[in-house]
Amino acid sequence: MSDDLLARAGSLDATDPLAGFRDRFITPPPDELLSYLDGNSLGRPLEATARLMDEFIREQWGGRLIRGWDEGWLEWPLTLGDRLGAVALGAAAGQTVIADSTTVLIYKLARAAVDARRGRRKVVLDTDNFPTDRYVLEGIAASHDLELVWITTDPETGIQPSQVSSVVDEDTALVLFSHVAYRSGWLADVAEINRIAHAAGALTMWDLCHSAGSVPIALDEWGVDLAVGCTYKYLNGGPGAPAFAYLRRELQDELRQPIWGWMGHRASFEMGHGHEPAPGIRALLSGTPPILAMVPLHANLDMLAEAGIEAVRAKSLLLTAYVLELADAWLAPLGVEVAGPRDPARRGGHVTLRRAGFKELLEPLWAGGVIPDYRRPDGLRIGPAPLSTSFTEVHHGLSMLRDLAEKQQ
Structure with a gap:
């Protein structure tokens, strides 16, 4: 045998x-x-990542120095985000950005979502989601006097549409689940859960950490509102590689993330008084982009597009x-x-x-x-x-x- x-x-x-x-x-x-x-x-x-890192350090960082910002680096969060969206997320351009860690981006988007649904007090999540997803929502709920509605999920399966249907209502601001459950590997029915949540007027947010680069994703087609994922698993970005965020185009003028930094400003280098958010997806940025940590994504997105x-x-x-x-x-x-x-x-x-x-x-x-x-x-x-x-x-x-x-x- x-x-x-x-x-x-x-x-x-x-x-x-x-x-x-x-x-x-x-x-x-x-x-x-x-x-x-x-x-x-x-x-x-x-192997291509090692070559790109060496070339970047010697030629771009070492050769161009600060000129690199004007020669492309400032746009990497957006251009790499668009590339990731096209290759792996089913997202049209202008809706995906590379920035921060998964935890920080979950906080940014979840805060923006509940702030945009003021008057609704409930946030729906499941008991077996990845800890950082749960912890971030617990913190937001504590500071904003929100009620967390917990769905008990079987660790061997995952979130079911019927469970979502039984708890979402006109008081629900946001639902947050994982596309692929980190423990069991359960692949959720994103489109149907979105339909249920949207019928109640709630926003939907998905954790893509265990699906991006492994499972076909269709964020635009499924009607996803917000999504976050990491790049160090199936996208081979390396330990601590920056995460990505997706914000549906129709919501970009409505939702405002809470960490107002200079890179998300309308005119970053004016250094002016008062925060004026940049138009579109750039408004999700806060601080200086982690350029060196983004280098591996160039090689890995090329490979994923080819495969x-x-x-x-x-x-x-x-x-x-x-x-x-x-x-x-x-x-x-x-x-x-x-x-x-x-x-x-x-x-x-x-x-x-x-x-x-x-x-x-x-x-x-x-x-x-x-x-x-x-x-x-x-x-x-x-x-x-x-x-x-x-x-x-x-x-x-x-x-x-x-x-x-x-x-x-």
């Missing part, structure tokens, strides 16, 4: 139309890393289906459960496996060159990145997990 599963991995690798992209990534020596299964937490760097998000999604589904196949064959007899959706229409880019005692296996897995991600209380997230992960790599990683789980029994 094991030989058959390994042969299947080899066959899938041999027919993989995206296989050539793996050679573009920087990887440790084979004896140091057998299987990287945490692309949903931190993507690998590209195509639909092809990425097709391979992602094959990879996660293979993870499920191995889990059923090898790990289920050892008491390991799949703690997430099996239906490909509702499955994001990762699979969560659960068994008591998994925490103790993390150190020997890492020592053996197999790197998954651990989430309390007993979950291992298996997140193969479609452009950098092979099926054989998945086989190696799950086989080591199987061997360690057998010894643990």
Whole structure:
């Protein structure tokens, strides 16, 4: 059986139309890393990224110095935002910007949303969303005397339209959920949830951290009002890479973010008194853009545009289906459960496996060159990145997990 599963991995690798992209990534020596299964937490760097960083430091930063601001840097948050919107988000130009961290952008957009819906006192969120989403909304609610309406979600699935329909009403200002649930990998029905929220007059906001670059997204088509996501997972932007924000064009004159900085001013270099917000999406900016941290996005958006998000999604589904196949064959007899959706229409880019005692296996897995991600209380997230992960790599990683789980029994 094991030989058959390994042969299947080899066959899938041999027919993989995206296989050539793996050679573009920087990887440790084979004896140091057998299987990287945490692309949903931190993507690998590209060889092109290393070249671009060196060129930027030597030629743009070192060569042009402060002239670089006038020669393009000031526009990077907008031009890269438009590129990201076109390649990965289904967003027309002028609605996406690169800036700040995910947490800061969630605060900016959520504050802008509730301020624009004054008189409505409710904010709807779910109990199993990523902590920073919940914490930011808790802080806003505390300072603005708002009521948080909590939807209890099953950690193995995620937010359901029927749950949203049961709580939103004419007093709801904002709903905030994740497109792909960070714990289970549940892929939410964004369009239907938006329809329900909008029928009640509420604004919708989506966390795209676990879907951007992995799952096709259609923000304009789905009628999304606001969205935020990171660039260091499937977009391979690097540790601490800046996040992105989307604000639907029709709302840009109505919503005002609360952190008024000079880069979001109508005329940044006039240095005048009083804040006058810039027109359009630029008003979401606050401080000086993190230019050096944006450099990797140039290479990664080029690669994603070349590969195509639909092809990425097709391979992602094959990879996660293979993870499920191995889990059923090898790990289920050892008491390991799949703690997430099996239906490909509702499955994001990762699979969560659960068994008591998994925490103790993390150190020997890492020592053996197999790197998954651990989430309390007993979950291992298996997140193969479609452009950098092979099926054989998945086989190696799950086989080591199987061997360690057998010894643990």
